Amino acid sequence: MQVPNSQSHSASMPPMFVARGWANLTINVVIEMVNRLPCAMDRARMTAVCQAWLAAIAHAQPLPFQLPSLLLPPADVTDVYCYLSGGCRDHSMLPGPRHFGSYDGGWIFFAYGQTSVHRMINIRTRERRALPDMIEGLAAHGTPSMVILAATLSFPPDHPKCVAAGIVTYKPHLLEAPRRRHFAFWCLGSKVATCDVAVPAPVGPAWQQEDVVYYRDSFHFLTRGGHIIVCTPIVRDGVLLRVLSELMRFEQGGYNNQQFVRARYLVSSRGELLMVVRLAAHHRALTSSFKVFRMTVITRARTWIEEVALCGRMLFVGRGCSRSYEVSQYPGFKDGIFFLDDRSFYDVEMMFGRINERLYPCSDNGRWSPAEGLSRHVDLFFPERVPSLNSPPAWLLP
Numbered sequence: 001m002q003v004p005n006s007q008s009h010s011a012s013m014p015p016m017f018v019a020r021g022w023a024n025l026t027i028n029v030v031i032e033m034v035n036r037l038p039c040a041m042d043r044a045r046m047t048a049v050c051q052a053w054l055a056a057i058a059h060a061q062p063l064p065f066q067l068p069s070l071l072l073p074p075a076d077v078t079d080v081y082c083y084l085s086g087g088c089r090d091h092s093m094l095p096g097p098r099h100f101g102s103y104d105g106g107w108i109f110f111a112y113g114q115t116s117v118h119r120m121i122n123i124r125t126r127e128r129r130a131l132p133d134m135i136e137g138l139a140a141h142g143t144p145s146m147v148i149l150a151a152t153l154s155f156p157p158d159h160p161k162c163v164a165a166g167i168v169t170y171k172p173h174l175l176e177a178p179r180r181r182h183f184a185f186w187c188l189g190s191k192v193a194t195c196d197v198a199v200p201a202p203v204g205p206a207w208q209q210e211d212v213v214y215y216r217d218s219f220h221f222l223t224r225g226g227h228i229i230v231c232t233p234i235v236r237d238g239v240l241l242r243v244l245s246e247l248m249r250f251e252q253g254g255y256n257n258q259q260f261v262r263a264r265y266l267v268s269s270r271g272e273l274l275m276v277v278r279l280a281a282h283h284r285a286l287t288s289s290f291k292v293f294r295m296t297v298i299t300r301a302r303t304w305i306e307e308v309a310l311c312g313r314m315l316f317v318g319r320g321c322s323r324s325y326e327v328s329q330y331p332g333f334k335d336g337i338f339f340l341d342d343r344s345f346y347d348v349e350m351m352f353g354r355i356n357e358r359l360y361p362c363s364d365n366g367r368w369s370p371a372e373g374l375s376r377h378v379d380l381f382f383p384e385r386v387p388s389l390n391s392p393p394a395w396l397l398p
Contacts, residue, residue, distance in 0.1 A: 030056035066398030099394035137196030150319035269324035
């Protein structure tokens with residue numbers, strides 16, 4: 001028997017395919033992959049694959065206009081849902097406490113102790129800023145501790161004239177006194193906030209603050225009655241000297257309907273101020289629809305005029321962090337209002353309870369579509385989401 005020649009046999013066999021590693025992809029292939037990713041977080045994850053990919057991403061096309069991402073915090077993990085990529089993923093840099101707002105550039109407002117240790121953190125740079133836990137200007141109550149419910153900034157944190165404004169709650173130094181809601185102002189780095197303004201705001205349910213936005217060099221606080229309190233901070237050398245204020249009363253309070261008003265928001269859009277009213281069938285029902293109003297002055301009387309269409313806009317609503325985007329800059333998107341579950345804003349006592357008593361609702365998130373044909377509808381995102389022990393959902397602004 002003749003023994004086969006192993007050398008001649010192996011030479012006749014077809015060569016085996018050797019898989020190339022991800023790092024061996026050509027730079028043009030990697031660049032093409034990056035160019036097809038509209039989400040900044042997806043691109044950031046690609047940079048961690050290998051050094052070759054990191055170098056290739058530097059040659060990719062600039063990111064398109066970004067949209068806010070939705071932070072969904074269950075009991076122990078915070079997920080980030082990106083509307084551009086349609087993906088949900090865990091973000092390990094996010095803290096676990098109560099979120100109460102956000103600011104452009106990746107800044108998140110949160111309270112480590114639920115009702116204390118207020119901070120700002122930038123989840124991209126990990127920079128942190130301390131926020132005050134005390135408030136002054138309440139002559140009858142000294143300097144009580146405060147809890148921040150919503151906040152925003154006049155300018156980015158590094159700007160010399162940056163001032164923060166918030167809707168806060170506090171409890172007077174009386175055992176049976178109810179908690180009260182007020183506005184507050186502070187410069188970053190201050191240990192105490194102030195609520196002392198030139199013209200005190202009226203007291204009553206119609207003047208209770210619901211939202212705040214920085215618009216035309218002033219903070220505008222929207223009240224439950226549809227009125228606005230305009231507060232203009234005066235800053236010199238990083239010190240908040242005083243706050244000027246003006247009361248803007250609106251006829252009819254902005255809205256009259258049989259449906260339950262879930263919330264009201266202020267949105268700066270195309271140089272104008274919009275009031276977005278969120279509606280539900282009753283106080284326990286999920287969001288059913290929205291109405292949008294534009295601030296108008298008619299014969300010296302301020303009023304809210306309803307807008308029948310969004311006219312090419314996408315609105316992301318959230319207290320202190322509502323934003324308006326042009327649909328024309330986002331191929332594939334349509335007019336609509338994106339919203340998150342902020343029902344706990346009205347249940348202040350929840351954050352003072354024990355951890356097993358805190359149940360922040362997280363299931364009323366979604367997108368409302370304006371009239372398309374004969375109907376308007378709401379698409380809920382994650383309706384099965386269980387309540388969180390730590391925080392309601394929040395926006396992560398680009």
